[in-house]
Amino acid sequence: MKPKEPANLTEERVSRILAKVREHDFRLTPQRLAIIRILAESKDHPSADEIYQEVRALFPTTSVATVYKTIALLKELNEVLELGFPDGSNRYDGNRPYPHPHAICTKCRKIMDPKISNVEELSEEMKKKTGYRFSFHRLDFFGLCPECQKKS
């Protein structure tokens, strides 16, 4: 049993995203609302297909295209973070849509988002050494999660 976050946190996320959607004059369809809700509720970085399956449970005629288009919309509004992997699998984080470090299990694919200190320092150092002007970053650590360590 995973301890559920208080509902009001989810609701806060949902209404923040809805506000932004309206603010940009995008339409609020039932499918979009469902996808937004799924992303705001999930703590486990779902894939596009997982989102698709969940929406289907509510709106059986929904197509993958709509899921991808909605995700694209949310990316544009900076309200979802896309985590793409070399094997083609994408995972989405609708709760922390800004760059942050991930701990990713290479066996069960579980992703954790601990808060850690001063990635900004590194960014500053990179900027000085390269002359680039950075707008975002990606920091992932790969290995075995505690459960998978026990099993191996």
Added chain:
Amino acid sequence: MKPKEPANLTEERVSRILAKVREHDFRLTPQRLAIIRILAESKDHPSADEIYQEVRALFPTTSVATVYKTIALLKELNEVLELGFPDGSNRYDGNRPYPHPHAICTKCRKIMDPKISNVEELSEEMKKKTGYRFSFHRLDFFGLCPECQKKS
């Protein structure tokens, strides 16, 4: 004009990789040798397709499959680093096959590899907070390179 690395550095990489290929009893075909050489010579993180085009110039009958199989082989031997992106494009680094930070231009796609300090500290902090046992990481900063900043 980019200053060419001394040829012996490339040769060092090539023979290190060749040694490892032989050591693991994999065959040394002309195609593999060509791909290894391309990776060792390149300073610019080529894509699979770019490697394919280069090999084709030398061995016109070479297939993409061979390129991918050879890359897979080199990944297995830890002699190439694969950088996958959400859009499906992959880039390869045959010179620094261990995790290291990248500065990636979001416009022209140029990649730089500056050496920066203490990513290990972050790794340690992540380990303490998550209980994961990490084996590698990925750290990329995205933004505009100096040239693209001027143009914009």
Added chain:
DNA sequence: CTTCATGCAAAACATTTGCAGCTGG
């Protein structure tokens, strides 16, 4: 010689696109 690698084409996947019809505001 024998096994492994190659090359071709087809398959596999995730994502995108074109378009007719539907619907939110």
Added chain:
DNA sequence: CCAGCTGCAAATGTTTTGCATGAAG
């Protein structure tokens, strides 16, 4: 009402796979 969204299916782009032929050791 009508611009924008949906759903379907076909297209896309990249990587993988099956299998007959060829070459490394």
